[in-house]
Amino acid sequence: IKIFDDLSANLPALHDSWTAQNMVPLSSLITDSYDIYANFPVNTMEDLQNRKLNAPGTSANWLQGTGATPVDGAxxxxxxxxxxxxxxxxxxxxSGILPTRVYEVAPExxxxxxxxxxxxxxxxxxxxxxxxxxxxxxxxxAAASVTSTAHGxxxxxxxxxxxxxxxxxxLTVHELSAEEKAKxxxxxxxxxxxxxxxxxxxxKIVLSAYFDALRENGVTPGRDWDAGR
Known part of the structure; x- marks a missing residue:
């Protein structure tokens, strides 16, 4: 939230995209972390082979190369x-799985x-x-800044x-190992x-600024998607 609030307000390449829509960005909106909720445990990447997972929109990109098939849904x-x-x-x-009770059919x-x-x-x-x-x-x-903090x-x-x-x-909780995450x-x-x-x-400007901001805030990306751009 902090990063996107700052970039939307101060990075021309991003701010101008809002201006082009005749809008002024005030406060960023996010989800909590994405993970795998399934009716099977995932201990290695091989466990995803030939599996079908709901992954709508851009989140389907995260399954490319894993062997799993993304299926649109909500x-x-x-x-x-x-x-x-x-x-x-x-x-x-x-926060989305709890109210929809998906954990009942995907208890892993x-x-x-x-x-x-x-x-x-x-x-x-x-x-x-x-x-x-x-x-x-x-x-x-000022209210937008307070809203961002409260939303987070x-x-x-x-x-x-x-x-x-x-x-x-x-619900049973597993942690994918660092080695498998890297794979x-x-x-x-x-x-x-x-x-x-x-x-x-x-x-390219927004991508570079975003990853620079991540690192400045102590985050080490799992992959440097901005490298060589």
């Missing part, structure tokens, strides 16, 4: 998909540490925002609560390339 369809054998699990996040959670996903922001119409008096604009910006705390709280309740209901990461094709083809030089 939190509202995962339960039935897994129950009827359409899929055998899903890449998803705890494998922590793989994919991390959270940024999926958008609270934003204001630019014409409206520009028409506000400066003190009101400043109040909006809320998502963390929901994820922790979900894990406690799901484990009490019978997954290193085995992925260049999943960034298609996005860069669409976004061009601005995309």
């Amino acid at each position: 939190l509202t369809t995962y339960y039935t998909n897994i129950q009827t054998g359409v899929t055998e699990g899903t890449l998803s996040f705890a 959670l494998t922590r793989v540490g994919i991390g959270s996903m940024y999926f958008g922001a609270i934003a204001a119409n630019k014409d409206f925002f520009d028409g506000l008096p400066a003190p009101v604009q400043e109040a909006f910006t 705390d809320y998502v963390s709280m929901l994820a922790e609560k979900a894990m406690t309740e799901m484990q009490a209901a019978g 997954w990461t290193e085995g992925l094709p260049d999943i960034v390339a298609p996005w860069l083809e669409q976004t061009g030089e601005d995309g």
Whole structure:
């Protein structure tokens, strides 16, 4: 949240993309961490071979090269998909799995540490925002910062609560080893390339700035997707 709030406000390549939509970004929105919820345990990458997992949208990219087949869907369809054998699990996040009770049909959670996903922001119409008096604009910006912090705390709280309740209901938790995580990461094709083809030089600037910010905040990426761009 901190990184995207900063880049959306201060990195022209990203900020201008909001301006092009006549919007002013205020506060970033995220999920908690994506992991594998399935009706089978995952101890090695071989355990994913020929498995079908719900992985909608861009999250399907994370299964490329793993041997698993991504199947489109949504939190509202995962339960039935897994129950009827359409899929055998899903890449998803705890705060979404708990209320949809997917853990009942996918009682094996494998922590793989994919991390959270940024999926958008609270934003204001630019014409409206520009028409506000400066003190009101400043109040909006200050409130947005508080909202980002509160949202991050809320998502963390929901994820922790979900894990406690799901484990009490019978969810078994496994941790994929660092060695197997590295196999997954290193085995992925260049999943960034298609996005860069669409976004061009601005995309390269945003990618580089994002990974620089990760490292400045003490995060060591599992793979340097910005290298050589």
